Amino acid sequence: MKNKNTLTLILFVSLILFLLAAFGSGLYAQPKTKSGVDKSKTVEAKAGDCAACHKDTKKLPDSHVATKDMPYDGCVVCHIPGEGNAGTLRGKLPGSHIHALKDVKCAQCHGKVKKPEPVQMSQCVTCHAPDNVAKKTANVKPNNPHDSPHYGKSADCNLCHHQHAKSEDYCAQCHSYKFIVP
């Protein structure tokens, strides 16, 4: 009798463990994105059409002009580059959105695949040649972020410029340069 009870319990525990393992890993296989973005829509959505992906989540203030059909050139009429954080899109939008606004499609970096993989720096430099990037930011104060004494011009773009998450100032681990990272 006792043995039978034990066996039942053991089988029950095993079942739970099994379910946990199977279901647990299932969760990892299909991560839900933050802010409930419907990923299946993102490929064909227009870059300025926030609701196409973000659905009911409000991403822009009520006072913002309609962006649905706006190309990047339209954005920078108000968000004037080089006029500080408040005046530009820099640091406000994830990199992928700026790419999309400039009509760079997902497949241009990820390739035409069912399951897109993270993009390596070798892909970035096909458009953003390190020498050019370093030249472009040569006058950024207090130091050129694209030509450091540590990594020269070869620091991985993705240390700072994340495409599907908020970008970060990697230098800030040790320095207070307060770079605005697009």
Added chain:
Amino acid sequence: MKKDDQTDKRLSRRNFLKTAGSAAAVAGLAAGGIGISSTNAQAVGDALPKKWDETYDVVIVGSGFAGLAAAIEAKNAGAKDVVVLDKMPVHGGNSIINGGDFCAPGTKLQKENGVEDSPELMLKDMLKAGSYLNHPELARMVAYHAKEAIEWTESYLGARYTKLNYQGGHSVKRANGTINSSGSEVVNKQLAKARELGVVIQLRTKLVKFLSNNNGRIVGIEVRKNYKFPDESTGKTAFIKAKRAVVLSSGGFSRDLKLRQIEDPRLDERFESTNHPGATGEALLAACTANAMDVQMDWIQLGPWTSPDEKGFGDVPLFCEPLVGYGLMVNPQTGKRFFKETGNRKERADAIILVGHPVIIMGDSYAVNKQVVPGRLKGAMDNGAIKKFDTLEDIAGNYNIPLDVFLKEVSRWNSFVEKKQDDDFGCMIFKDARPTVVPPFYVARLWPKVHHTMGGLVIDKNAQVMGFDLKPVKGLFAAGEITGGVHGAVRLGGVAMADCIVFGRIAGTNAAKEKPWG
């Protein structure tokens, strides 16, 4: 209650597997992986993976001076496949943010500057600073092979050294400074050479555990690939086979709050570190779990010259160090000096910790203009870590110092400077020092930061790691800050580079020569 007890008993691992059969075993494995069985298996080796994901002759963990030196020399000693792993998204660890001072006796720069030096003298300095706790055989290896090591970085890698610097505690100027005042000059050239030789570099790959066979020989490691520091939930498990050996060169644990407090309970979150954020101790502890022995772990060096008002190493150390012997350090609470400004790193850091709050170092315009590099002064003034004041009264006001005591203390210091003798603390006062009277005055707050962990794994002069059974841990070599014993109680400035390159090269060569296990 009784029934519960019985159930618990019957649910021991043995019964669990025996009675519940294969379904339970599968569920157990799926949920817990090899973790369930590893405790019992440890004594007779680890449960080895059925299939290794990758295989190399030599597997190196850490991509700083030591790891890359090991990779290059392993290749040169005939290892076919060599991989260097690093958990961080960048290579170089602390080496790539280090100041680029390489201490070696009898170098070209020393000759050009007319400095007489010898390996004996360097060894003497290292032992004295280390309170004679250094393992003499290891310290000797560094002192006697440092010159050969720096010349290897010059002639073989193309690294350039352009100035001879002085580091405290050395009898002579023997710090050969790289052309860009950074360790990156060496580490990036090492990386280029390693790549040229066909070494594989894998970033974002974290060592989880060493795997040993039945004889306790290290045969491979478990890692997490695509790991995103510091998120422990990231990365995919993989098993890497090391046919000949593993070289552990993953650095010290200055940023490991838990581990460093176990070793030195004073070093809690009040203390920042000059190190990169990945300088944590899990690789060292993983090695200990695989029978590697640790030594002198509680000798942890703090820099007494760092500022709480800027991040990391910062600019203030290069304001503070040139100023000692010209300006004074004051405890703002009492308005008085409290320690010999020219004391060594350890004495001064301990004195400030004893005070219990940040202290100030100050110099007048004469001393600062004479001693401090303008770029550094500007950097720290821009970030607010150094402040400028027109009067001593302003200083007292800003730092809440009792004014009368402070004014008296400054004039007392000035009287010592006049006679070149400090009656209170025996501070060395340099010949060209003058009383602190010329405004504006420059002031920085000081609070020590954790800088270097002298302790670590026990190695012999072949970089072979020793076990708790006092026998070699076969298949495991170590080099650099993760090892202990080279420096004893205090590592002198500029000796880390020498330590890493000397022992990194030895570790790589010997790892390549190890007989393959399978």
